[in-house]
Amino acid sequence: xxxxxxxxxxxxxxxxxxxxxxxxxxxxxxxxxxxxxxxxxxxxxxxxxxxxxxxxxxxxxxxxxxxxxxxxxxxxxxxxxxxxxxxxxxxxxxxxxxxxxxxxxxxxxxxxxxxxxxxxxxxxxxxxxxxxxxxxxxxxxxxxxxxxxxxxxxxxxxxxxxxxxxxxxxxxxxxxxxxxxxxxxxxxxxxxxxxxxxxxxxxxxxxxxxxxxxxxxxxxxxxxxxxxxxxxxxxxxxxxxxxxxxxxxxxxxxxxxxxxxxxxxxxxxxxxxxxxxxxxxxxxxxxxxxxxxxxxxxxxxxxxxxxxxxxxxxxxxxxxxxxxxxxxxxxxxxxxxxxxxxxxxxxxxxxxxxxxxxxxxxxxxxxxxxxxxxxxxxxxxxxxxxxxxxxxxxxxxxxxxxxxxxxxxxxxxxxxxxxxxxxxxxxxxxxxxxxxxxxxxxxxxxxxxxxxxxx
Amino acid sequence: xxxxxxxxxxxxxxxxxxxxxxxxxxxxxxxxxxxxxxxxxxxxxxxxxxxxxxxxxxxxxxxxxxxxxxxxxxxxxxxxxxxxxxxxxxxxxxxxxxxxxxxxxxxxxxxxxxxxxxxxxxxxxxxxxxxxxxxxxxxxxxxxxxxxxxxxxxxxxxxxxxxxxxxxxxxxxxxxxxxxxxxxxxxxxxxxxxxxxxxxxxxxxxxxxxxxxxxxxxxxxxxxxxxxxxxxxxxxxxxxxxxxxxxxxxxxxxxxxxxxxxxxxxxxxxxxxxxxxxxxxxxxxxxxxxxxxxxxxxxxxxxxxxxxxxxxxxxxxxxxxxxxxxxxxxxxxxxxxxxxxxxxxxxxxxxxxxxxxxxxxxxxxxxxxxxxxxxxxxxxxxxxxxxxxxxxxxxxxxxxxxxxxxxxxxxxxxxxxxxxxxxxxxxxxxxxxxxxxxxxxxxxxxxxxxxxxxxxxxxxxxxxxxxxxxxxxxxxxxxxxxxxxxxxxxxxxxxxxxxxxxxxxxxxxxxxxxxxxxxxxxxxxxxxx
Numbered sequence: 001x002x003x004x005x006x007x008x009x010x011x012x013x014x015x016x017x018x019x020x021x022x023x024x025x026x027x028x029x030x031x032x033x034x035x036x037x038x039x040x041x042x043x044x045x046x047x048x049x050x051x052x053x054x055x056x057x058x059x060x061x062x063x064x065x066x067x068x069x070x071x072x073x074x075x076x077x078x079x080x081x082x083x084x085x086x087x088x089x090x091x092x093x094x095x096x097x098x099x100x101x102x103x104x105x106x107x108x109x110x111x112x113x114x115x116x117x118x119x120x121x122x123x124x125x126x127x128x129x130x131x132x133x134x135x136x137x138x139x140x141x142x143x144x145x146x147x148x149x150x151x152x153x154x155x156x157x158x159x160x161x162x163x164x165x166x167x168x169x170x171x172x173x174x175x176x177x178x179x180x181x182x183x184x185x186x187x188x189x190x191x192x193x194x195x196x197x198x199x200x201x202x203x204x205x206x207x208x209x210x211x212x213x214x215x216x217x218x219x220x221x222x223x224x225x226x227x228x229x230x231x232x233x234x235x236x237x238x239x240x241x242x243x244x245x246x247x248x249x250x251x252x253x254x255x256x257x258x259x260x261x262x263x264x265x266x267x268x269x270x271x272x273x274x275x276x277x278x279x280x281x282x283x284x285x286x287x288x289x290x291x292x293x294x295x296x297x298x299x300x301x302x303x304x305x306x307x308x309x310x311x312x313x314x315x316x317x318x319x320x321x322x323x324x325x326x327x328x329x330x331x332x333x334x335x336x337x338x339x340x341x342x343x344x345x346x347x348x349x350x351x352x353x354x355x356x357x358x359x360x361x362x363x364x365x366x367x368x369x370x371x372x373x374x375x376x377x378x379x380x381x382x383x384x385x386x387x388x389x390x391x392x393x394x395x396x397x398x399x400x401x402x403x404x405x406x407x408x409x410x411x412x413x414x415x416x417x418x419x420x421x422x423x424x425x426x427x428x429x430x431x432x433x434x435x436x437x438x439x440x441x442x443x444x445x446x447x448x449x450x451x452x453x454x455x
Numbered sequence: 456x457x458x459x460x461x462x463x464x465x466x467x468x469x470x471x472x473x474x475x476x477x478x479x480x481x482x483x484x485x486x487x488x489x490x491x492x493x494x495x496x497x498x499x500x501x502x503x504x505x506x507x508x509x510x511x512x513x514x515x516x517x518x519x520x521x522x523x524x525x526x527x528x529x530x531x532x533x534x535x536x537x538x539x540x541x542x543x544x545x546x547x548x549x550x551x552x553x554x555x556x557x558x559x560x561x562x563x564x565x566x567x568x569x570x571x572x573x574x575x576x577x578x579x580x581x582x583x584x585x586x587x588x589x590x591x592x593x594x595x596x597x598x599x600x601x602x603x604x605x606x607x608x609x610x611x612x613x614x615x616x617x618x619x620x621x622x623x624x625x626x627x628x629x630x631x632x633x634x635x636x637x638x639x640x641x642x643x644x645x646x647x648x649x650x651x652x653x654x655x656x657x658x659x660x661x662x663x664x665x666x667x668x669x670x671x672x673x674x675x676x677x678x679x680x681x682x683x684x685x686x687x688x689x690x691x692x693x694x695x696x697x698x699x700x701x702x703x704x705x706x707x708x709x710x711x712x713x714x715x716x717x718x719x720x721x722x723x724x725x726x727x728x729x730x731x732x733x734x735x736x737x738x739x740x741x742x743x744x745x746x747x748x749x750x751x752x753x754x755x756x757x758x759x760x761x762x763x764x765x766x767x768x769x770x771x772x773x774x775x776x777x778x779x780x781x782x783x784x785x786x787x788x789x790x791x792x793x794x795x796x797x798x799x800x801x802x803x804x805x806x807x808x809x810x811x812x813x814x815x816x817x818x819x820x821x822x823x824x825x826x827x828x829x830x831x832x833x834x835x836x837x838x839x840x841x842x843x844x845x846x847x848x849x850x851x852x853x854x855x856x857x858x859x860x861x862x863x864x865x866x867x868x869x870x871x872x873x874x875x876x877x878x879x880x881x882x883x884x885x886x887x888x889x890x891x892x893x894x895x896x897x898x899x900x901x902x903x904x905x906x907x908x909x910x911x912x913x914x915x916x917x918x919x920x921x922x923x924x925x926x927x928x929x930x931x932x933x934x935x936x937x938x939x940x941x942x943x944x945x946x947x948x949x950x951x952x953x954x955x956x957x958x959x960x961x962x963x964x965x966x967x968x969x970x971x972x973x974x975x976x977x978x979x980x981x982x983x984x
Contacts, residue, residue, distance in 0.1 A: 046959050048760040051587035055579050056558030058854035062543065074617070077541035079562045092540060099617045100538045101625075130579060134586055141587070152762035154959040184763040190771065193762070260639065261681040268681050367766070368895040372906075372983050373924075375684070380904055382897045403895070403902050403928070405983065429764050429961040449981070450904075450928050454766070454897035 009126050010041035011160030012061060014173040020063065020081070021165035027090045030067035030097060032109045032167045036301055038062050040160015045133045048152040050141050055130065067093040068109070071102040105325040109166040110303045118174065120295030122202040125177035126159040133157065136208045140183040143212035149219055153183040156431045157203070164303050174297040178432030180425050181206045184385065185219040186455075192225070192398075193455050194218025195365060195385035197240065197425035199432065201293050218364060218386040221398065225455070228389055228399035234360035235446040236353040236390065239419065242343070242438040243426035244366045245379065245408060249285060250338045250434070252377050252408075253311050255320035255330065264377050264409060265317060277316045279412040284344035285312040291342055294423050294435035300336035309335055315412075338434075345439030346418030353417045353442040355393045361448065362388040362395060366404075367428060376407040382452050401455075402448035410445070417442035493652045493662040500569050501654035504548045507573035509656060512581060513550035515593060516573070517655040517807060520546045520564070521853040524649070528617055530624040530642040532632065538617055545853035548573045552580035554589030560854040594832035594844045596809050598658030604803025606666040607796065608697025612646035615698045620644045623701070624672070627710040631674050634714030636721060639675040644668070644701065645693075645953070647965070649852075659808035667799055667965055669693035669953055670701050672710060676717040685720035685923070687713055688908055690738035690890045692951040693965065694797045716909050716921075723923035726910065726982050732885030732939075733927055733978035734878055739907045740866070741950025741968040742891040747931040748782075748789055749864035749968065751900040752816050753957075754825035754835065765957045766898025769931065770822060777838040780822040783935040788867045789817040791826055793846055798863040799951045799965035800849075806857035809846035816864060828859045851962040858958060865949075865969035872943030878972040880916035881940045886925060886980060887911040887918060891950070893926065893983070904928045906983065924984040934975065942972030 012020065021035045043057040066075040067090070074096035078089040133155050144151035161175040182197030196214035198206045237245075258265035258272035265273045288308040289298040298306050302324065310318050319335065327334040354362065364386035372378040383401045390396065419440035427433035493501075497520040508516035522544045529537035546569055547560035557580025559572040624642035631640045647667040654660045672689040689709060694700050735743065750756065751768040759767055770776050793802050793811035804810050807829045816824050825835060829844040836842050850857035879887060890908025897903070910925040911918045951967035 042960065044960050046763075048762060049758070051589060052555065052583040053760060054556050054558065054856050054858070055583055056560070056576065056856055058545075058547070058560035058562075060543075060545070060562045060854060064539075073535075074538040075540070077539065077543075079543050079545065089542070096538055096540060096617055101535045101618065101621050103535050105534065105536075130582065134582060138586055150759060150762075152759060154763050156960060182763060186759065186762055186767075190759075190767065195763075261677045262639070262675055262684040266681060270681070367898050370893050370895045372893050372926075375984075378983070380893060380895045382895065382902065384898060401897065401902075403897070403904060405904075405981070429956065430959055431961055450902060452897040452902035453769070453930070454899035454901050 009159065009175065010059060011039035011175065012037060017161065017163035017173050018165065018171055021163060021171065024063065024065055024086055024090060025165060025167050027087055028067065028167060030069055030094050032068045034066040034109055034164065034166040036064040037163040038160070040158060043130060043133060043157045044155065045137045046154045047137050047141055050145055050150055052134065052137060065090055065093045067097040068106065069097050071104065071106040072097045072100045073103050073106055074100045107324050107328060109168040110170050112169045113303055113305050115172055115298040115305050116289060118289045118295055118298040120177070120201055121175035122177045125157060125179055125201065125203040128157050128203045136181065139208050140212045140215070143216045144185045147216050147220065149185045149216060150188055151183060151185050154430045156180045158432050162297055164299060164301060166303065170303045172299045172303060174299070176295065176297065177201050179203050179206055180427065180430050180432045181208065181211060182425055182430040183211050183215040185215040187219065187223065190455055192219050192223040193385050194222060197430060199423060199425035201295055205293055222386045223398065225398040225400055230402055230448050230450050232445040232447050234357055235443050236350060236357060236360060236362045237441050237443065238350060238364055239422050239438050239440050240365045240424045240426060241363045242441050243424035243436045244369060245411065246341060246343055246438050247426050247434060247436055248369065248379055249408060250341055253321050253338060255322045256326045258320060264375060265320065272320060273317050274320065275316065278409065279312060279315040280415045281315045282344060282346065282415060282418060283312055283315050283412050284310065286310040286342050287338040287340050288342060289339070291340055291435065291437065294340050294437050296339035296435060304334045304336055306336050306339060311338065340435035343421055343438040345421040348417040348419050350419060350440045353440065354390050354395060356417060357390045357442065358392060360390045361399070362390055372405055377409050378405065378407040380405050401452040403450045403452055404447055405449040406447045411443055414444040415441055416444055493660060497652045498660060500546060500564060500566065501652055501660070503566055504546065504569045504573040505654055505656050507570045508548060508550045508577050511574050511577035513552055513577045515551040515656050516548060517653065518546065518548050519806060519850060519853055520652040522650045523852050524613060526613060526646045528620045528624070528644045530621060530628060532628050532640055533625055535621055543852060546572065547850065547853040547855065548576045549856055550576040550580045551591060552577060553584035554591035555580050555584035557583060558856040591830055592833045593829040594842060596657055596807065596829060596844065599804065599808055600658055600660055602659065602661040602804060603663070605664040606695050608666050610698035612666065612668050612698040613648055623706060627672055627706040630707050630710040631714040633711065634718050636676040636718035637674050637714045638677045641673045643671045653804065653806055653808060655808045657808060661804045661808055663803055665695065665802065666697055667693060667695050667953065668698065668700055670704065670706065672706065672713065674714055674717040676721055678721050683721055685717060687717035687720065688890060689713060690908065692949060693799055693953050694949065694951060695799045695801050696797050719921050720923050723921040725984060726922045726925045726980060728980055728982045730977050731980045732882035733975045734882065734885055734887040734913060735973050735975065736887065736889040737946065737948035737970045737972060738890050738950060739888045740970045740973055742894055743905055744864060744866055744968045744970055745952065746894065746896045747900055747903055747934070748817065749861045752825050753859055753861060754827050754831045755859045757825060761957065764959050769899045769901050773825065773835045773838060776822055777835065778821065778823055781820050782817055782822050782932060783820045783938050785819045786869060786941060787817060787820050787935065787938055788815060789864055790814065790867060791816045791845060791862045791864050793862045795863045795865060795967065795969060797949055798967040800861065800863045800967060805846040805848045806850055807844065807848040809844045809848070811846055814845055826859060826861055831859060849964060851964065855962050860957065860964040861955065861966050863967045866971065868944045868947045868971035869941030872945055873940070874945055875942065875972055878940055878942045878974055879913055879918060881974055882913055883915055885913040886922060887913055888925065901930055903931065924982045926981050926983050928979045928981055937975045937977060938973060939976045940974035946972040
């Protein structure tokens with residue numbers, strides 16, 4: 001584990017977090033108590049219209065105190081940390097807990113656990129200065145300006161830590177950093193738009209120059225879009241597009257929903273579909289707190305350890321996430337829901353996929369993805385910032401955007417080719433989000449349902 | 456450890472009184488004129504921040520001292536799944552240097568931290584102005600040195616015991632589960648209270664207290680063989696009101712019929728895709744207004760300031776579309792306002808000290824105005840004739856920079872007071888949609904697809920039978936031009952969300968949209984199954 005005692009880091013160090021947690025637990029008069037601490041700093045810089053529009057930052061420490069009497073539970077979160085304020089917060093959580101109806105699903109706080117050594121705090125990110133961020137933003141603006149276009153970008157930098165402690169002796173702390181850098185380049189008349197972005201834990205992995213040149217190139221290439229009818233198409237999805245869809249799989253791996261009959265993973269009649277082959281044999285979906293540059297905390301908010309977990313292995317549903325209560329009911333181990341998602345890949349490049357496509361659509365990324373039908377894990381959303389027709393192995397022309405209505409189950413059964421998995425900036429608002437590592441995909445019969453005039 | 460050594464309030468007041476008793480500040484407003492509103496501790500901190508920003512070179516600054524409370528009670532069937540209370544306190548300083556903005560927020564509500572934040576915000580603004588020098592003109596605003604406003608309410612939701620809230624949800628859940636097939640009910644009551652002190656170098660000091668509340672129920676019916684499940688959510692909106700709003704809803708009374716509809720959805724007739732007349736209940740239409748009218752009339756979006764996230768607008772560039780674009784029939788008028796009773800975006804003043812008022816955005820079908828802040832007003836004043844801001848600056852909390860956020864944007868009801876049945880009677884073949892469901896719209900607000908909660912086939916002007924798996928796909932300009940009938944004031948209803956997202960870093964805005972029942976001709980319907 002990296003040294004986490006450096007008091008120069010944003011957020012509370014391990015020792016300070018423990019001291020604060022102990023101080024609060026000492027104030028508790030409840031049967032049991034838990035403390036969760038989030039602390040850190042966020043810096044951001046935003047550009048539009050080829051200039052910096054806003055920049056700034058904020059630092060915060062927030063503490064959640066969960067008090068328990070019997071099976072009555074309530075929590076209070078505060079960022080007021082003076083002793084009197086903390087006493088008031090503890091007292092409030094206790095009075096709320098006394099008033100709360102009993103939670104029959106409450107399980108006693110966990111005893112101390114052992115956790116994997118997981119890094120995730122990169123000094124390169126923690127020490128990044130507003131000047132470096134401004135330089136990176138300026139690079140995007142310069143590239144767009146030189147080609148007569150207009151840049152809008154955002155760089156989000158976070159550094160801090162999370163901790164959990166309880167009255168049963170459990171304590172855990174994890175320090176982490178994250179960066180998301182994205183850039184949209186548009187023609188001044190709004191006739192074309194291109195996008196590129198990176199997300200990482202390590203500032204040094206953000207390829208500012210590539211982001212600038214790719215967004216600008218996409219903008220140039222999408223100029224003069226032409227009409228293409230909606231319908232089912234073979235599609236080549238760049239990794240960002242794949243990541244935006246696969247993020248939605250995380251919520252589907254909930255055992256309780258499956259067991260209760262309200263999930264794609266519910267088995268008709270009873271139980272769930274663990275062990276069934278449901279997807280293409282090349283599809284493996286997993287989570288691992290120690291995934292390089294996609295690290296996550298090795299513990300969940302209740303202190304349950306996060307271990308490497310394979311949700312889908314070669315197309316077979318291998319694991320579902322279980323809360324402590326549901327795990328107890330089903331006599332299995334609790335497994336927190338995925339905090340990152342890693343997808344298997346192959347050796348094909350996007351160019352290989354294009355070359356292997358007789359007629360299809362190349363998709364840069366998506367926008368406004370929302371659930372459509374949980375029974376098929378179906379989503380709707382739209383293509384954005386670079387959509388192209390592929391004919392006879394070549395990108396033949398830029399085309400209009402589309403709305404898709406697509407089952408992810410069908411998608412994961414319609415894979416033709418897979419690229420090398422990479423971490424992508426898959427959040428629609430371009431903030432640091434759930435780490436997701438996915439390949440580019442060539443998929444059959446993707447349902448591009450209607451035309452969008454948006455650019 | 457940060458924040459552990461904060462001075463007490465008493466210590467602070469002693470030292471700050473000595474440190475700040477300097478008479479006139481550097482930004483043209485005397486301390487003596489600001490004596491009434493707000494907590495004296497917060498007020499002095501805010502004024503200190505303005506002083507520091509001005510000294511550091513800011514030509515304008517505003518400060519928010521915000522104490523924000525959030526309470527959530529969540530239930531599942533007859534058990535509690537969450538009881539939580541969240542408090543956040545801090546101060547945010549926004550400064551203008553040259554024509555560029557800087558911002559810094561801190562949870563340390565001390566004079567030292569506030570001075571640091573004011574200087575940092577000013578340093579950032581100056582650095583930005585060096586990289587890309589700007590000209591920024593702030594629209595004129597009166598000063599309000601002693602202003603106060605509180606959300607009108609009878610009962611503060613934070614004075615109501617948690618168990619009363621849980622009991623209300625348990626009673627509704629029990630009622631819903633008397634219906635055969637309804638197996639799961641989740642409920643929630645979320646309440647927000649915020650005390651926000653805004654101070655500006657224009658001489659305003661404004662103390663406001665906002666209350667918002669959001670009750671919800673979601674029912675799931677599962678077929679006997681588990682081959683299907685359907686959900687039905689309650690058509691109840693968040694509101695800028697007190698606890699009396701929740702008790703006046705009769706959740707228990709609504710839960711039974713809601714359960715019947717959830718169960719009915721399992722055996723409802725799958726919709727035949729194609730062209731249908733569409734009757735939208737306000738519980739569905741409010742979200743369509745939010746996405747297709749309120750968002751594209753945000754001026755920052757139209758000018759590309761949201762290009763990297765929320766997108767731009769089909770209503771652009773302003774000079775080409777203002778007063779030149781017909782979006783609907785003569786009887787279609789949308790008003791922007793921060794004054795509507797019960798509205799989630801309703802306030803006394805915005806975050807720049809601009810008083811709340813009401814103005815037309817679409818007047819008799821014609822697009823006539825955007826939503827603006829002080830910085831933006833002059834950008835379109837030639838076309839709109841308005842030199843003042845419409846008061847649309849808002850930052851979600853102390854840690855967030857204020858920028859242009861939508862006000863309540865509402866569709867005015869028809870002059871003829873048609874009730875629900877009278878609107879339905881105006882189509883021989885249509886679909887009535889109640890409640891909001893799946894929703895998605897492109898980044899310029901052309902192509903949208905909306906589902907709902909309950910779908911009814913209309914045959915010969917009457918509600919005929921329940922349908923399922925319905926969504927309408929629209930292209931915004933054609934959709935609003937197909938508006939054929941508006942219900943009257945008796946069908947008017949205020950929908951709302953706590954989660955209007957925009958900005959980087961993303962910020963949530965709470966906003967309401969009022970509207971009547973409405974009938975649209977020849978809509979495109981798809982089957983989502």
